[in-house]
Amino acid sequence: MAGDRTPLTPARVSRLPAPPLPGPEERVTELCTALLSGFQRYEQRIRARQYMDGLLHAQGRKSIANIATTVGVPGDEQRLRHFVSRSHWAVGTVRRALAAFLEEDGPPSAWVALPVSIPKAGEHTVGVSRHLSPDGKHVVNGQRALGVWYASERVVAPVSWGLELSGDRQQAGRDTGGGSGPEKGGPVTPDCLHDLLDDVRQWGSTRRPVLMDARGRDEPRRLAALFAGRAPAAARISGWTPLVGGDRTAPGGRVVAARDALGTTLRVRRGVRAEPLGGRPVATATAAVRLAGAEDRSRREGGRLTLLGVWREPRRAPGELWLTNMDEAATDSLTSSARLLHAVGDGWRTRGAAVGLGDYEGRSLHGWHRHMTLASGAYAMSALSSPGQAKASGLSA
Structure with a gap:
């Protein structure tokens, strides 16, 4: 009949079950x-x-x-x-x-x-x-x-x-x-x-990236080896690691301890933010630096480094200090990278x-x-x- 339009039932497509993931x-x-x-x-x-x-x-x-x-x-x-x-x-x-x-x-x-x-x-x-x-x-x-x-x-x-x-x-x-x-x-x-x-x-x-806890007696050699090339790397460092400022907000050309280089940068508070770390709020701040004794190599290789400080207690010294050659976006993730060091x-x-x-x-x-x-x-x-x-x-x- 011309006016009779019976709805079509879509054909049922049989699908093979997905193979189970190996146990x-x-x-x-x-x-x-x-x-x-x-x-x-x-x-x-x-x-x-x-x-x-x-x-x-x-x-x-x-x-x-x-x-x-x-x-x-x-x-x-x-x-x-x-x-x-x-x-x-x-x-x-x-x-x-x-x-x-x-x-x-x-x-x-x-x-x-x-x-x-x-x-x-x-x-x-x-x-x-x-x-x-x-x-x-x-x-x-x-x-x-x-x-x-x-x-x-x-x-x-x-x-x-x-x-x-x-x-x-x-x-x-x-x-x-x-x-x-x-x-x-x-x-x-x-x-x-x-x-x-x-x-x-x-x-x-x-x-x-390569991660390393470089703190300890051999810290200078570990850092020099870790940042010898352009591959992405980050190291947890001590507050006394000697560094040289790498931009206008850091001490110009003077060798200072890591905690002091970052302390100078904190005056501008650029890049300070609250983030969750293990369920606790933290603040972070960054400074551009170079390894002390490696200024000529850093300039030749374009190897400016970023110093990252992590605070759990804003009125005290940073609880963690990291040094990295990664860009600003990657640096943000370092606050969660410590758990990989702990797991290893x-x-x-x-x-x-x-x-x-x-x-x-x-x-x-x-x-x-x-x-x-x-x-x-x-x-x-x-x-x-x-x-x-x-x-x-x-x-x-």
């Missing part, structure tokens, strides 16, 4: 597969899996003997010892695979550089010396190491390491480890930060201790780098397999 166990299996791909020989993959399983499950100190007792059979202790100290495999390949896997969930919010002291009872373990702790408050007998960590809102995990040697111990490192540079197990100087950061930037996100530090002390990051007792620098690489893989497995680990690490919103 923690699947992610750990995928990570293990990615790490083992860095080994050329089947036997090496077997030993790497044994070693990481032992780091995860052995009770007490994660010595090679303890690892072999936990996951191996008679004879495996010697095989594992050879695998860590003598077998030919490149730690850089495994570290690169670890960083690439972690970035699959999204690029890191930042790379975090963490200087640590690893106490040792004796003097025969590689890299042991008497030195000040990273915060400069205690004398430690042990190793001085530097780790670079992947840090995102979902997970934190170490990806690369350097160990400081000095004097005749550097020669001992060459004799027992062979090669040079962190990837080949050679000696690493106190200024290795720049080299380690070059590695991780080649492996992953090149424009993500907490991870080192808790999960890091649980997987044996500080337990290597051998004399081979080559072996130390391999132990730290495998322990970093075990750390990442542990982090990915723990439900709600981001919340436990203080990374949740």
